[in-house]
Amino acid sequence: MAINEDREEHDTFTPPYLHLISAFLAMEPPDVMISLARECGGGFIGDRVQSFIWNGCICEAMKIGLCQGPYLRRVLKKLIAEIESERGVVLDELYEHYAYIMASSKDDNSAEGKSKIVKKISFLFPDDCAKLLSCPKSKKLEVSLQCSLNLLEGDTGCSIWPSSLYLAEFVLSFPELFFNKSCLEVGSGVGLLGVCLAHVKASSIILSDGDLSTLVNMRQNVESNLMHSNTNVPEVNKDPTMVQCVHLPWESATETELRNYAPDIVLGADVIYDPVCLPHLVRVLSILLKGSTPYDADKSRMANQSTATCSGRSFPFLDPCPVAYIAYVIRNLETYNCFLRLTEEANLCVTDMTEAMQPVDLLPYAKSYERSRVRIFSIAYL
Ligand SMILES: C[S@@+](CC[C@H](N)C(=O)[O-])C[C@H]1O[C@@H](n2cnc3c(N)ncnc32)[C@H](O)[C@@H]1O
Incomplete structure (x- = not known):
């Protein structure tokens, strides 16, 4: 041939x-x-x-x-x-x-059900995104993730869920939101967002999970992508110490511990699914979003008008600080409504930003990832 x-x-x-x-x-x-x-x-x-x-x-x-x-x-x-x-x-x-x-x-x-596999996720930047802060010269950001074929391994944290792919696209599409910001993710799973946040140069990154085997796997992924990486993307911040992976079970995390993190931005992908865990998750969000000092509490009330630009389009949005971005596939309406009720009781304001701030489709080949099913919310303390 x-x-x-x-x-x-x-x-x-x-x-x-x-x-x-x-x-x-x-x-x-x-x-x-x-x-x-x-x-x-x-x-x-x-x-x-x-x-x-x-x-x-x-x-x-x-x-x-x-x-x-x-x-x-x-x-x-x-x-x-x-x-x-x-x-x-x-x-x-x-x-x-x-x-x-x-x-x-x-x-x-x-x-098959037990063994770990490595998936390489390639974020492909279209030509009209060349000016995007996050766009590598090669127009491709590759992240290798060790994960499991068993969806339930590591309390579901050893698989890549669609919401984290969406949130990764969101981070890479609106890098201005995350640049120089301290970020904390809850229920991080395989750690994909840590690599993306390092890529857009967040000032500090804390990934967390309540499951210990997930945490071990996450650490390996962060290290292999940020330290041993022979990635073709020289712009990536390759210092793995800037990404901390911490054990943070929502049920037992103390108020003092949470206040000490004091992140500008909280992230979460596919963390709203277990009704038993929801009150604990909302408590964690509420403490993180209240801010650690009176100054932070003031900041959270001040909504600064800012603008993100992508593909030549401008997106005005309110930028309260701290703010949470939570990506979610609504699989069960009752669970979703329960989450909304709990957030309201906790004085948290939830805004659906899915239509207003659509990320660029950076995974056009990933046909199994049902992008249109994912929604993204911003959450701030009232
Ligand atoms: C469906 S997975 C999503 C993982 C990852 N964010 C993604 O989208 O690929 C849910 C994650 O939340 C974590 N999680 C579930 N309940 C938790 C809890 N009570 N405290 C801390 N983490 C928890 C799980 O260990 C798992 O990593």
């Missing part, structure tokens, strides 16, 4: 091939891979697309040490079935690698 090397290298940097490799490294489901592969081949998964999947995706992932075992098996199975169903010719390398994985991964079925 003749492959034009120059052209292939170029494709990696532009859609739809860029989307195909980004989806593969982020471990998007096989259906998404097939649909992107078809997009690359104009509806058909021919020789050229298959070569790209082999050389540009699979070999590339192996080169950077990403273990794609059971995932790769599912993708290859689906890919081969699709090509064969259209009476296409499957590339020898794809057949051979599939056979190799099948032979060497007899135990993977049982291990």
Whole structure:
């Protein structure tokens, strides 16, 4: 099969091939891979697309040490079935690698739910975002995250939830909001936001979680992205000590401990889901948002008009300090209403900013992430 090397290298940097490799490294489901592969081949998964999947995706992932075992098996199975169903010719390398994985991964079925995997999330900045403070020269910010295929591992904190992808896009789309601000995230899970906040140069970053195994995993992710990173983004602040990962269970966090953090901005993604935890979460938010000193309390009452610019558009918004940004998928209306009632009782003002401040779509290949289901609220102390 003749492959034009120059052209292939170029494709990696532009859609739809860029989307195909980004989806593969982020471990998007096989259906998404097939649909992107078809997009690359104009509806058909021919020789050229298959070569790209082999050389540009699979070999590339192996080169950077990403273990794609059971995932790769599912993708290859689906890919081969699709090509064969259209009476296409499957590339020898794809057949051979599939056979190799099948032979060497007899135990993977049982291990799949337990083992950790590494997903590489690529935030792709469109051309019209080049002026954005957060836009790297390469127009791509890559974050590698060790996570679990078991959604419940680490009290749900070892998976990447859609709200954190949305909040990460929000941070990268409105970097002015976070630049030089002290930030604290509750229920941080795998720690994605820590890397994004470091990228937009928040002055200090505290990630927290109530689950200890989640905390261990989070620390590893922060270190591997900010310290051992061979990222192609030199602008990233690579000092891992600027991101602290702390144990902060909402039930037992004391008022003194919380007041000592005194963050300008509190963040939370997908933390509103367990009705039992909600009163504790709202108590934590309320203490953090009240501010630590009378001066902070004054600040929170003062709403400063400021403006964020993105893609040539200006977004005026109120900037109380401290403020919380909480991203949330409304899965259960009762839980959501319970959260609203508790915040009202705690004198917290919740504003839905979803329509007013939509982040740039930096994950156009991540078709499994239902962006439109996520809502974002700002919360301030009245
Ligand atoms: C659904 S996960 C979301 C994780 C991450 N923010 C994301 O969006 O990918 C909820 C997170 O909240 C944490 N969490 C749940 N209840 C908590 C509590 N009572 N105190 C502290 N953290 C808690 C969990 O450990 C988990 O990391």
